Amino acid sequence: MTTDLRTLRRDEWDRWYARLELAFGGVAESPQERRLWDDLTELDRSYGVWDGDECVGTAGAFSFRVSVPGGAFVAAAGVTMVSVAATHRRRGILTSMMRRQLDDVRAWGEPLAVLTASEPAIYGRFGYGVGTRQAALTIDSTRVRIDAPAGTDDVRLRFVDAAEAAERCEAVYLRTVGTRPGMLARGAGWERLPLLDAEQDRGGASPLLCVVAERDGETVGFARFHNKPESEFAVARGRIQARDVTALDPAAYAALWRFLCDIDLTETVEARNRPVDDPILSLVSDIRRCGVRVRDSMHVRLVEVGVALEARTYLAPVDVVFEVEDAFCPWNQGRWRLTGDTKGASCERTDDRADLALSVRELGAAYLGDVSLVELAGAGRVRELRQGALAEAAVAFGSTVAPWLPHGF
Structure with missing residues (x-):
């Protein structure tokens, strides 16, 4: 051929x-x-x-x-x-x-390539590792209440046209970009993505609805969602399908979720893409009735190992030599010494004895701080060659908040 x-x-x-x-x-x-x-x-x-x-x-x-x-x-x-x-x-x-x-x-x-996979088994052979995960929730809103923090009642909520509010919502979203690893700084035009609302894609749900949260005249959060009316023997069992819930402070965030869970004639709130440490998991009164599921999200590939590892900081001091396997991008193959802390890092080639052996796929999985090197070692995908090196590197590679990709591409 x-x-x-x-x-x-x-x-x-x-x-x-x-x-x-x-x-x-x-x-x-x-x-x-x-x-x-x-x-x-x-x-x-x-x-x-x-x-x-x-x-x-x-x-x-x-x-x-x-x-x-x-x-x-x-x-x-x-x-x-x-x-x-x-x-x-x-x-x-x-x-x-x-x-x-x-x-x-x-x-x-x-130095990085990232993707979301329709079939997650495909890309490992090309050096991609699962670098972020996402949680899906199905909240039984008839039995779950939101334990809102002080100040929630001071937040004003009101319906707005999603297109008319797009600029304000995008401004709120942009203020959150970078608060977690894995979020994307994008070019012009991407603000149109969350407004896509073709009737053929709604599955019987309402057109896109939008509520903004305001305090002292300032927009401090928003929720975009669909309402899918359903009933059984004249009993209303509607579903709220939350597409975006974003806020700048805990009170505004709680106010939006409380609103979604209190909408008349509904009994379920669904959210397909939330961080695995989303505050909603602590706001709900009964996590067992929230149907939490976790799946892969963004796959990460270190194209230039040294540059990529130098670009981030590390939670604790680290000085470790990696023996990196990368048959698909052989320029990464070999030993790299990573030294770093919360202020910065350097990563250079070395002939020193290796402390940890792994493939570039494992580095991609651990890079944003989601998957622990200890977990990967337990799966046989990281080998400790110097006692204590695994714990040292695992702590250093962590993140104070879970990485998250808010939308696909």
């Missing part, structure tokens, strides 16, 4: 994106969503694989900066829109795109 892997051209986008839609089930997206991704696609960072005139593979990368422990933002390629035609499986197309992409990411000077 002869195929041509090349950078995407403007006149190829429609065919390229149609192939992506087919790979993900063949259901066409709404015109609103299609326009958004057309506008956001960075053509010079996107690839198509062509078999004659037929597109049989797609991949792209957005230009992001990802917050890391210590508060810095690190340049990262947001890998996206990856697909291979079902007719062209097992022919090396995905591997060829990942090879080209990681070589380019390195040439662009971006």
Whole structure:
């Protein structure tokens, strides 16, 4: 088979994106969503694989900066829109795109690549590790109350049109970016993403609703959600589907959740993407009735090990030599000495004896402070070569708050 892997051209986008839609089930997206991704696609960072005139593979990368422990933002390629035609499986197309992409990411000077995976088993062989997780909640709002802190009653809530309030909500969101590792600093146009609201995607729920939280005339939080009316034998059993709940202080946050749990004719509040240490887990009166589930979210790949490890800070002093395995990006292979603390870090090649042995996949999993190196060692994926090195590194790599990716890409 002869195929041509090349950078995407403007006149190829429609065919390229149609192939992506087919790979993900063949259901066409709404015109609103299609326009958004057309506008956001960075053509010079996107690839198509062509078999004659037929597109049989797609991949792209957005230009992001990802917050890391210590508060810095690190340049990262947001890998996206990856697909291979079902007719062209097992022919090396995905591997060829990942090879080209990681070589380019390195040439662009971006030490990280990140992605969200439709199938999480795919990307480990390319050096990606699960770097953030997300919690989903299904709250029984008929039995769960919100134990709100002092000041909650001073917060004013009011309905607003989601589009009209978009600028105020985005301003609140931007003030939270960087408060957790894993959050994205994005370019223009991304503020349109949370407003997507095609009727075909609602599943019988209401159009997008928005409530803002205000104090002294200032917007201090917002909730975007859908209301899905349901009933059984004339008993109302509606569902609130929370898409975004964001606030600048605990009282405003509690006020928004209390509101969502008190809406008439509903008995369930669903939220699909929350931090695994979300304060809502401590606000609810009965966690057992909140149906908490955890899944993978953002997968992280260290493209330049030394640069990436130097870009973050560490919770405790650390001086450790890693023996890194990275067959797919061999420039990372070998020993690296990491020294650092809460003020900064350095990471350089060394010939010193290794203290810990692991692959770049494990470094990606631990990089943002979510997955512990001790956990990975317990799974046999990190080997301790110097006694005490594992505990030292595990503590240092931690984060005071769980990393979180608020939205996909």
